[in-house]
Amino acid sequence: MTPPVAVTGLGVVSPFGAGVKAYWDGLAAGACAIRPATLIETEGFRCRLAAEVPDGVGGSVRRSRADRFALAAAREALDDAGVGRRERAEAALVVGAVGGGMLEAEAWYWERHRRPTRAPAVLRSTFPSSHAEALGSVLGLGGPRETCVAACSSGAAALALAADLVADGVAPLALAGGVDALTRICFMGFNALKLLDPDPCRPFDRARRGMSIGEGAAFLVLERADRARARGARVWAELAGAGMTTDAYHVTAPHPDGEGMSRAMRGALDAAGVSPSAVGYANAHGTATPQNDRIEARAIRAVFGEGRLLVSSSKSMIGHTMAAAGALEAVATVLALVRELIPPTVHLEAPDPDVAFDCVPCTAREVAVEHAISNSFGFGGQNVTLVFRRA
Amino acid sequence: MRRVAVTGVGVLTGAVAGGADAVRGLLAEGAARAGARAPGEIPASTLTALFDDDDARRLSRACQLAVGAARLAVGDAGLVPGADLGVVVGTEFGDLRSTIEFVDGYLGRGPGGLSALLFPNTVMNTMAATTAIAVRARGLSLTLNAPTVAGELAVARAASAVRAGRVEAVLAGGVDQLDPVLLEALAELGDGGDARSEGAGFVVLEPLEIARARGARILGEIVGSAWRALAARPHGVGRRAARASAIDAALGQARVAPAAVGSVQVSGAGDVARDRWERTLVERALGTHRPRVGMLAPLLGRHSGVAAVAVAAAAMDATASGAPALVNAVARGGTHVCLVVAGP
């Protein structure tokens, strides 16, 4: 068992707008931010929807859209945790990212396809590591810096890596999370794979037809629980354990039995020293593809048994925010513990009989739970489970 | 805390392909070849010889580089693949060739020109995913992205995972490939002047007692590893007077005094401002002590696979001299990695 790691700061930019409050208000109300996409061309694609972040995040337009999201969410988290300049110089930074500044790079490449066009300065921010470079420089973070790319589980993987750094005493505190802006490549690719629903996604519904793409950022401040207490910080929750596994099965398809997924859940519970029966809620990966939801439900059942556990998918409201998803959903999980309210799965009208759980359809539920997990899976057979404990 | 043994190396570049013996050969030739232009693209024939038809069809070129080097490393370590093998891959550019091919399909032919097979390669973790499948690694799988030092970062992260007992054995290193569009954009943006090259390389790290128990050949031991962010603007170099906290931390963890360091492998590859910064950082950390400095760039250029060769070279240096060797790497933007490698 690793030393307890406390969550002392939260910051969010979501399709509900900037800030943790807008995010939680949206989740608690069961609102849906999935609408016709406006940022990119969608002509000729089966699905033309996305959950875009509304205007109002701010930041210099010379930065990539994703960097602006990351900075806003990271600043909110550091302020929330009351982390000062001096402490930041020692702080670790772990960013989960996939798209980087690809939205802007695509704009250049599309133009270059029509006529010779010189590379603009924003192209320097194309790769995923750009977010960490920008955050580290602007916020003065001098501890270990990492950018991890784990497809749709990137944000959760970043939190797991940061928790290791804190638990091992490598850094006194860490800022960690995930960020992604919508990109043409992501939108086109999932369309090509026929994994997008033409209507807003319906996780765990019998008639689900695929996911909806979203965008956003979330960052959390993690520190040793004893340190947080000593400095009188408010502790939102504890990140009690994490499990990371690989299917080593197929580049896109999950293992049909969800073997890697259940191994991640068991590993996280073991690391936390928590028995399955002590967990009351699972914020599912819940993408709403026919395959994911069926296999994830099977994997959850293998670990927790049938029935008792409440399971919901935030993606029904904010879409699949890619590299941000694991971090945004970690925030949802933490707030579910704190507010004693389980966010719902919206658009869930006819539950899939293969999903042997109460998936909290349409309306949030008032339930106090001691432990909750957040699942995040990604292409490449990447599985991450985080276990949170009520403070 | 467990001790971290280096039990194998696998490298696939234009200059060298093979395990520890191939690396030893490259280093022995090194003196004669220093000053020659760093090798560029890896010839297609090198790859076709390594893969059967099914692999060749399914794996993009970047994935072939990673899988090829990983198989060489696993073979070099005499490792039996198992559930606890992990993979940590560092990459600077990912599989950009596939990403561009994917986009070109759309720009040329519309939605019907999009390739489902190429799409997964647009995400940087595909090299780690295909490697995990190829060597049946079902433990931790990580892809770390960073400018120029991603391979060293991957080795440092993997070493800390072994040290903390989170993995039993791990392949750690990196992969990068060159792409014409990338090179053109880098030139237009003013890329610092590194001799960019391509290739893949991995080391196998495992707990020392497990390596000994299975009778593995031990190349060396990673006795210290740390990574920190130096103050710098993105893509810029920082103040030369900065404290090299990654070196201090790695030496502290290794309980090695600066004066005891026998040699240093530096990441310098032709970017004058960054290379000068790195030299100053190393000198500051080591005080008046001036150990021998090795540089692989003249032999291999700069890509994320070089880290594995640097670790193997440091282990060989440390074995020969009896003094621990450093592997140091600094990137524009401030990511700084340091490994302390001792002989077996």
Added chain:
Amino acid sequence: MEPKEILDELRTILVTRLKFDPRRAADVVLETPLPKGVEGSIGLDSLDFIELSIAIEERFGIAMDEAQDLAPHFASLDTLCRYIAERMAAP
């Protein structure tokens, strides 16, 4: 379109979209099973079939309805050729 033409087009797709070696694609006969795991097959997996669907939609101008179970049509080039011919003939 003649069955022979459809077959030739599918062979081309195997090379251009599914990256088969041209000699391997030329060896594929009507009866060769497609799905991975079937004796004597050319080893296509789920992702390959999506690629094949996209290519067929693009080349033959028909829609592959994924709500339907397409597996029987993807059994061999023979079943696939028939399916494509049927769909092209349909109004």
